[in-house]
């Protein structure tokens with residue numbers, strides 16, 4: 001699996017171009033991402049944008065990118081509508097209205113998304129940060145695209161937003177500790193190449209310790 005890491009501004013989510021035709025998250029500045037993408041591909045070569053969840057900073061750019069490329073947009077069924085809701089998408093935090101993205105594919109746990117070269121991404125449903133948060137696992141390279149569920153260094157996304165399911169987060173993180181993860185591609189910050197298992201375990205431990213306080 002070939003991955004390019006794209007990060008246009010500090011406010012956008014991390015964006016990953018996979019096998020030169022699939023985008024994982026879109027950031028919120030579609031025009032800036034399009035410029036970055038054009039360094040690697042012709043924009044019409046982009047076939048699919050997978051959103052790890054429906055938050056504005058991960059999803060808003062998808063409207064413009066999908067329109068220019070003709071790519072499909074996929075998201076977990078539990079965030080399918082949230083992405084167009086001002087509050088559930090947290091667009092208001094950015095002083096914006098929810099974008100008018102039209103997702104065309106809805107995912108559920110266990111779906112295998114083909115990404116070319118005989119490879120696929122497995123959809124792992126990890127509710128907590130949002131109801132429809134997903135992580136994507138590529139078993140060949142033991143890579144995990146972790147959205148806002150796991151950050152490098154042992155963090156995880158907030159669970160106090162409208163639409164968050166804090167009571168589900170611990171179970172979601174525990175599920176991720178069962179995977180064999182080498183490379184971690186988080187929703188904020190750059191990828192880490194080798195010790196994914198450690199990062200996932202640290203996030204689980206940290207969240208468990210914090211949730212024990214409530």
Ligand SMILES: [Zn+2]
Nearest residue numbers: 055129148157
């Ligand atoms: Zn988020």
Ligand SMILES: [Zn+2]
Nearest residue numbers: 013057148187
């Ligand atoms: Zn985020």
